[in-house]
Amino acid sequence: MTAADSADNTALGTVSRPLLEVAGLRAGYGAANVLHGIDLSVLPGEVVVVLGANGAGKTTLMRAIAGLIGHTGTISVDGQIIAKARPDEMLRRGLGLVPQGRGTMTAMTVRDNLRVGAISRSDAREIADDIERWCTVFPPLANRRNQIAGTLSGGEQQMLAIARAMMARPRLLMCDEVSLGLAPIIVQQLFGVLRDVNQDSNTALLLVEQNAELALQIAARVYLLEVGEIAASGETEQFRGNDAIRKSYLGY
Amino acid sequence: MEIFLDRLFSGVTAGSIYVLIALSLVVVFRSSTTINFAQGEFALFTSFVAWWLTTKGLPIVLALFAAMAVGFTMGVVAERALIRPVRRRNETAVLIVALGLFTALNGADGWIWGANDKQFPEILPHGDNDYFVIAGSRLHYDSIGIVLAMILVVTLLSLLFNRTPLGLQMRAVATNPESAALAGVKVGRVLSLSWGLSAAIGSFAGVLLVPVLPPNQLDLSSFFSILIFASAAALLGGLDSAKGAVVGGLAFGVAESMINGYATFLGGSMQLTFALVIIVVILVFKPTGLFGARRLERV
Numbered sequence A: 001m002t003a004a005d006s007a008d009n010t011a012l013g014t015v016s017r018p019l020l021e022v023a024g025l026r027a028g029y030g031a032a033n034v035l036h037g038i039d040l041s042v043l044p045g046e047v048v049v050v051l052g053a054n055g056a057g058k059t060t061l062m063r064a065i066a067g068l069i070g071h072t073g074t075i076s077v078d079g080q081i082i083a084k085a086r087p088d089e090m091l092r093r094g095l096g097l098v099p100q101g102r103g104t105m106t107a108m109t110v111r112d113n114l115r116v117g118a119i120s121r122s123d124a125r126e127i128a129d130d131i132e133r134w135c136t137v138f139p140p141l142a143n144r145r146n147q148i149a150g151t152l153s154g155g156e157q158q159m160l161a162i163a164r165a166m167m168a169r170p171r172l173l174m175c176d177e178v179s180l181g182l183a184p185i186i187v188q189q190l191f192g193v194l195r196d197v198n199q200d201s202n203t204a205l206l207l208v209e210q211n212a213e214l215a216l217q218i219a220a221r222v223y224l225l226e227v228g229e230i231a232a233s234g235e236t237e238q239f240r241g242n243d244a245i246r247k248s249y250l251g252y
Numbered sequence B: 001m002e003i004f005l006d007r008l009f010s011g012v013t014a015g016s017i018y019v020l021i022a023l024s025l026v027v028v029f030r031s032s033t034t035i036n037f038a039q040g041e042f043a044l045f046t047s048f049v050a051w052w053l054t055t056k057g058l059p060i061v062l063a064l065f066a067a068m069a070v071g072f073t074m075g076v077v078a079e080r081a082l083i084r085p086v087r088r089r090n091e092t093a094v095l096i097v098a099l100g101l102f103t104a105l106n107g108a109d110g111w112i113w114g115a116n117d118k119q120f121p122e123i124l125p126h127g128d129n130d131y132f133v134i135a136g137s138r139l140h141y142d143s144i145g146i147v148l149a150m151i152l153v154v155t156l157l158s159l160l161f162n163r164t165p166l167g168l169q170m171r172a173v174a175t176n177p178e179s180a181a182l183a184g185v186k187v188g189r190v191l192s193l194s195w196g197l198s199a200a201i202g203s204f205a206g207v208l209l210v211p212v213l214p215p216n217q218l219d220l221s222s223f224f225s226i227l228i229f230a231s232a233a234a235l236l237g238g239l240d241s242a243k244g245a246v247v248g249g250l251a252f253g254v255a256e257s258m259i260n261g262y263a264t265f266l267g268g269s270m271q272l273t274f275a276l277v278i279i280v281v282i283l284v285f286k287p288t289g290l291f292g293a294r295r296l297e298r299v
């Protein structure tokens, strides 16, 4: 075996197959097409951010990938094309979504919200442990376990939304604007938790954000979404180095 | 005092009937925010099935279970085949479909079984001498049976909702179907099951009630007024609340009975008016009912 061979092998070994790969994705609502052919991928354990202005189609992208709305083009998980993406199917394959607006089950208690998050699992003991774990990660939830979730503050509901999605133990956590409408200190805290989630359990993250500054702090790669198309993409560092892009998205 | 107790007993009995039908409405409303107006007709249809089975020699208790199974199937099929395809397109169309189902079932009943009244076998003792005497008032065994049946259904439902994974999924679908779907709940299946469960409860109530309702016979209008009263009761309690259905149903039954007992000058025809007045008052002043979290935004 030559040195070149083994170098090749190593290279093959470390370039892992994308966990999620989206190609030529089109989706929309009724006759109105919103996404016009999106290509995007996320490697296992990777943190990827999609930046885009209001109405760019970020939420539509998340909903299509999660199986909430139909699509054309391909969505592959672990290299396997998912023809009929349905939410329970995508979840079973390890994709979880924290929806824009938090998706709180307002009439149920905090604990029941978390139990619903774990509905795809059957290990009762570990589910109970996970509920305790997330109550430790997000202390405000701990005192409010038996409180009706609709009475939580916005920040608390966002914590609950993240915890609920994590109860399914996804391999890829998709978050649709977790920072929306929250105080900077809470946002910092939430991103801290997301970073931990990524580092402790090697959960990949696909974050949709308008808050570019914050998102770039934890992202390895960035996609720019403009009116339904990927306008640019690249490593975070590259991205920061590009003056034009930096000006329009970071404002300095 | 005698009159009062008489009225109270008959009010609680009638109230329990409303509770049962109101519960079946609540089970569907919780998961799909639809009032299933065909509910009474499901119950009527399956009561006919039960009657027909008893004429073939099946014991009434077995006929009861058969009717519940038929009701469950009808509920599942109705949701899957009629309601779901329409719901995706238009919310108000659901109401039209339910009303169409209502008429179609009633027509089918008459066509299959004939419009003449059926003498229905009793599942609860209903003889002239089947009663206790309490403070001079008669408490009939069948009244007790109906109240017990109501308590049984309430208990089982609350166990289902609060203690089982299916109940958790039903509550999740009721409060936020999209989040439920994202958590892996098969929302369509839960909706079908809710409709099935609701129709099974209605069938249970139907077979139990028909023999004890005046005129102790099964006829094509048997469930119409009950459905109106039960809707009022469910609305009073809050359409998404099982507790509300119980309180609303009992309150409604007793109030109606007291009005009949003490305000006789109003006459019997006041009952439907009374129900409709309650419906309007609630819709105007407290659309969420006494215990409900959600209002009726679209029927």
Ligand SMILES: Nc1ncnc2c1ncn2[C@@H]1O[C@H](COP(=O)(O)OP(=O)(O)OP(=O)(O)O)[C@@H](O)[C@H]1O
Binding pocket: A029, A032, A034, A052, A053, A054, A055, A056, A057, A058, A059, A060, A061, A100, A210
């Ligand atoms: N349910 C819907 N029906 C019809 N059009 C919709 C629907 N939801 C979104 N759209 C349209 O699709 C386009 C993209 O919306 P989308 O919600 O994906 O944008 P977004 O990037 O998430 O915006 P924001 O940052 O405001 O959340 C918009 O023009 C919007 O009007």
Ligand SMILES: [Mg+2]
Binding pocket: A058, A059, A060, A100, A176, A177
């Ligand atoms: Mg959005």
